Amino acid sequence: MDTVEPSVTGTQSVFRALKILHAFTAARPTLTGPEVADLFGYSLPTAYRLLRALEAENFLVLDRSTRAYSPGPEILRLAGVMLHRDALVAQTQTSLVRLRALTGETVAVYWRLGNRCTCTQEMPSPQVTRAEAGIGADFPITRGAAGKALLLGLPESEVRALLREPDVPAPIGGADALLAELAVGRRRGYTVSGGETVAGSVSIAAPVPWVREGLAAYCVIAPESRFGPRERDAAARTLVEEMERLRSILQGHTPY
Template identity: 50%
Template sequence: MDASPHDTDRISGTRSAGATAISTRTTGVPSAGTTRSTGAGTPSATGTQSVTRALSILRSFSPSCGGVTGPQIAERFGYSLPTAHRLLRALEAERFLVLDPVTRRYRPGPEFLRLSAVIVDRDGGVAPAFAALRRLRDRTGETATMFWRFADERTCVREVPSDHAHRVTPGVGRRYPLARGAAGLVLLLGEDERAVRDRLRNERPGLLADLSAARARGFAVTVGETIPGAVAVAAPVPGLRRGLVAISVVGPAQRFGPAEAEAVGGLVAEEARRLTATFRH
């Protein structure tokens, strides 16, 4: 399904004992330092590194994260403890983080709300997208989600959870590979077949055949690809830009057999077409 076996949840609301709330992706993140100008208004490499590190901290938050401490950030990202504290204090000063005086944990701050309000006010597609997910949840009884593509990953940017106690939730803010899960497949439909084959064929056996089937149906169905016992159905939303957005319905296989998946696929594709028309207008 659309979640990693090491992520929290994502069936029945239970959490894996080995789950981590903070992303551990540190590859290519350089050491932090002070910000300097190199002249002509160009920031130094050191200053850019500090910005990159601060953004990595912000991206590590998820709904299941109860806040972070300096030692946690230092350990997860390989920073020195003074560097971790310096970055956290800087983000707090700019209101991107707030510090709980009791637990001494940092949590997302009010600046996120302000920026979110800017996006909602500016982007006329946000409200229709949320409405589409609510309709899918209400019509299927399962969790409805939206994924955005970022390079060779996809991120869950919105979900409307199922009302069932036994449910699957990918988790807002969580990142997944494109080659796994229904949403990943449909985000690849707009790409050149040769480019997909050369770049991703080793990550998923039968990738091109799966893409061909999804293209013919207008949606993709995957079973247990990232969560054992879970089923995902997804369709692309090409109205913004082809290969950028997908919507998905995900649920446990006990309620989600082949017939149900086909029926849900039609509903998801219908909502994707409706969103596409909205974005184009």
């Protein structure tokens, strides 16, 4: 969903700078001044003014040889604040270790950022042949098990409204097929998809129970060649059990 820039002059530059930070992704880790200008329709002087301000505050760093900007150390500092703020991230790390040991496959946590599903933590399978997305990888919320798990709490009317938004790709199979998948996922407590985000893989995902509904999900992903129906069912049971275990551990935690 696009951010509407406020008309108040004093905050317009702040929102423009934040839009630039949001534009960095795993697939686009650097941006130049002309690229920012083209991306947002800013004049070149405005793009450089915003980039230099972000650089001055260490939110961005500039590669002097390529003239390209990338995320800077201030973002790492803020991530550290989040890591030490409460037990949430520590618990997810412990939980991911446990889940990987039980399934033998790659496990990850995805968060909803706008209308996309972004991998924020991942522990690759110890097996030589494995499937993984990579931290920072993001996908449309309508694609893949993790994205669909984030939609399980939405009523049909809200899902259909989401599908009308211009930055949301049509689901594979159409809206009715997605709604049918979500109905099955609600009964099961998890979603399943094959090859929608990582080619040759099957993924299973469940919404995180202690975070605000629709904000985060756990995912198990494996090569399709060794993740048949029996393995999927076993992994799904393990995933749902782990979510319930986390719910009991974090009952006193204040959700986001």
